[in-house]
Amino acid sequence: MSDSNDSYGVDFDFLIGAWQVHHRRLARRLAGCQDWVEFAGTSVARKLLGGFGNIDENHIPLPGDPYVGVTLRTYDPKAQIWSIHWFDSRHPSAHDPPMAGRFAEGVGTFYGDHVFETKPVRVRFIWSRDAATRCRWQQAFSADAGRSWETNWIMDFSRSLTAMGAPMSRHLYSGPLSLFSRKVEIALNEKALPFERTMVPFTQAKGYSPKHPAVLAANPKAQVPVLIDDDLTLFDSTLIFEYLEDAYPRPALYPKEPRARARCRLLELTADEILLPPLIALMRRTTPADPDPERQRLREAEASRAEATLRDHYARFETVLAGREFLCDGFSVADIALFMMILFTLRLKGPRLDAHPVLAAWYARVGARPGAAKAAAEIAAADRELSPPL
Numbered sequence: 001m002s003d004s005n006d007s008y009g010v011d012f013d014f015l016i017g018a019w020q021v022h023h024r025r026l027a028r029r030l031a032g033c034q035d036w037v038e039f040a041g042t043s044v045a046r047k048l049l050g051g052f053g054n055i056d057e058n059h060i061p062l063p064g065d066p067y068v069g070v071t072l073r074t075y076d077p078k079a080q081i082w083s084i085h086w087f088d089s090r091h092p093s094a095h096d097p098p099m100a101g102r103f104a105e106g107v108g109t110f111y112g113d114h115v116f117e118t119k120p121v122r123v124r125f126i127w128s129r130d131a132a133t134r135c136r137w138q139q140a141f142s143a144d145a146g147r148s149w150e151t152n153w154i155m156d157f158s159r160s161l162t163a164m165g166a167p168m169s170r171h172l173y174s175g176p177l178s179l180f181s182r183k184v185e186i187a188l189n190e191k192a193l194p195f196e197r198t199m200v201p202f203t204q205a206k207g208y209s210p211k212h213p214a215v216l217a218a219n220p221k222a223q224v225p226v227l228i229d230d231d232l233t234l235f236d237s238t239l240i241f242e243y244l245e246d247a248y249p250r251p252a253l254y255p256k257e258p259r260a261r262a263r264c265r266l267l268e269l270t271a272d273e274i275l276l277p278p279l280i281a282l283m284r285r286t287t288p289a290d291p292d293p294e295r296q297r298l299r300e301a302e303a304s305r306a307e308a309t310l311r312d313h314y315a316r317f318e319t320v321l322a323g324r325e326f327l328c329d330g331f332s333v334a335d336i337a338l339f340m341m342i343l344f345t346l347r348l349k350g351p352r353l354d355a356h357p358v359l360a361a362w363y364a365r366v367g368a369r370p371g372a373a374k375a376a377a378e379i380a381a382a383d384r385e386l387s388p389p390l
């Protein structure tokens, strides 16, 4: 799994993962040629330099002259400029001068000065996309210093790769302190499904603003988690759980029997939707204090009432868990959802579990599972970076 924790250099996030590519290449360049050569290739991109760069490897089965191309991109955060370097397996030590440019309104435009058949040419790349699962790169040459352009290569990227037998691509847009995203991370981990991850920007003062462009494009609710599994884009942690169970049934995270399954869904919903409002009252403990003392006092009073509500829920779950290892038959999505709610309650200095030994033992049991332990450790690290000490 790879990830980035900051908003820098996110312009190319859409490209991370594996792609099927439809190539259209002009047969001859700057020769008034109208014949296009079409063929299918693949591309796989990943991040480098902690988000300040990325690399992609392209298998380009150009008829009669197949080769591999590699793009290395690095970002200058001060100048907000990407430099793009291209390497070609047919002459790996040669290196075109880098292209330079940036994204504006979702379209990336990059220019460079190259030599084509001994003549200087201005080169332009344009990156655009019309869906989370489709994007386009096009290259044009200008022999008259940018007055007129001839497009000579178009690469249409799409993610429906599995039908072609090309590599799987799974990407999660998550948040460092997003409990719903962490639910999905735990489920992916339980099912041993590898994924790439992008952490969307988050601060205690501004929350999820500014929103990550990929999340805006994928989810009309503009929320994380967003999961992109090949050509399927999904949002909402519960819906993602259901899809993961259908597509990757083993190990199961839901009981099989319909009533047990329904009960499990109800417990997940109870954690997600019934425990959430009091938890939100506690979340205000880590956001900046309200400058109005009266409003701040009301906030604190609300948090105290929320603590009492959460204690009542603890008592109910203590009863549900009596004599059981997990909430349902075997470890399930309900355990993941309740674990996250209690973890957030505890990190926000809500009621402790001391008075509820059965719930405390269950919480330790779930917390010892590798996926839950990893999520808990990452949330603690995110708190050290993003939240005031409580």
Ligand SMILES: N[C@@H](CCC(=O)N[C@@H](CS)C(=O)NCC(=O)O)C(=O)O
Binding pocket: 175, 177, 178, 179, 180, 181, 208, 221, 222, 223, 224, 225, 235, 236, 237, 238, 272
């Ligand atoms: N029901 C959704 C809730 C998702 C949700 O509330 N996500 C939060 C982060 S934990 C978010 O993105 N909030 C930003 C916003 O609502 O503007 C799910 O289960 O995924």
